[in-house]
Amino acid sequence: MSDDTNRSSLSGTLRQRKGRKRTDEICDRIKDWIVDRDMTPGDRLPQEQALIEEFEASKGTVREALKSLETQGLIRTRTGPGGGAFVAELDGGRAMELLANFFFFKQPTISDIYQLRRQLEPELAASVAGRLSEEDFKRLEETMRLYDHPAANRGEEYEQRLAELDFHTVLAELSPNPLLGFICGFLQNLLQNLTICKHIYESPNPELREHALHYQVRLMQALRGANAEAARTIMYEHMCAAQAYMEACEAEVRRGFLRIE
Structure with missing residues (x-):
């Protein structure tokens, strides 16, 4: 045998x-x-x-x-x-859709998601430092160009919010660690589809775009300098600030719901 x-x-x-x-x-x-x-x-x-x-x-x-x-x-x-x-090879997007179904009736909170993002996104940023080609930098820069200017209308502003997350999705796709990249990409996918986040992104808030650019411009400089430790630190600061900002927006949105009711 x-x-x-x-x-x-x-x-x-x-x-x-x-x-x-x-x-x-x-x-x-x-x-x-x-x-x-x-x-x-x-x-x-x-x-x-x-x-x-x-x-x-x-x-x-x-x-x-x-x-x-x-x-x-x-x-x-x-x-x-x-x-x-x-x-057949399972597409990453399809895999995330299937996994997201697990959370359909027990959606994680913004706090749940950022608890992981604070730990994993800095490692993701560090993992790509010194490994990116000019084509990779071009992908990241093209994504940033979608929100490097004030939105002309509410529709464009909403698309800019999603593009800000797409920047992190591109980083996840570039990670040399496929498991780390998939998990980070999945967390970003959850944020895009979480009901409370949709309400936050639909609300006029130019500070959110400026907040993302502030950290991402600094991160790109660290990545171009192949400085993994700086990339890790900047991303950690970014995630901490993003969590505080999103949770404050969440509280405001929920207060609005209560007033409507």
Whole structure:
């Protein structure tokens, strides 16, 4: 018996002991099977009958497992000549959408989000110092140009607020640590979609744009100088000030709600 077979059999046995649904077990075994064989996006999975024999599962269970993996974005299916199931690469944005669903009925607060941003964003800034190309700096500068001037109207002001967060999203995408980058990007995604934040961003407040530019201009100077420690310090100050500012705005918005009620 090969090492691959041993691993697949052991993982399947362990999962069965946890009383999980048979479909979930097959999903995980297919994922293990893909990893063990170093498959990459675009590679074709075996035909349905081969999977039934490989995992000793019914046709219905295998089909349900493949459908689940497709919903998760890990495979894609194609019908017709040359069709079948193929390994797919889950898009980062899609992964964040799926993860955000976990918080749909228990949305984190601004304080919750900034508690993490204060810890992680400084490390994100430090991680890219000395690693950015001129093309990377160009991406960051192009983002900043969207809000380096007073907004002409409320619509533009709202778009500027989102662009300010996009600056941090670009930094997250440039991080050499993909896990750190994903988590920071996810926190920014939460801020963009948090109901209270939408109310804050929709309210006229030019100070928010000026606040972001103040720190981001300083941060860009530190990054161009490849000064990781300065980048870390500036970003920490930025996150602390942003938290205080957003929480003050949150209190004001909530007071407005109370007056309306």
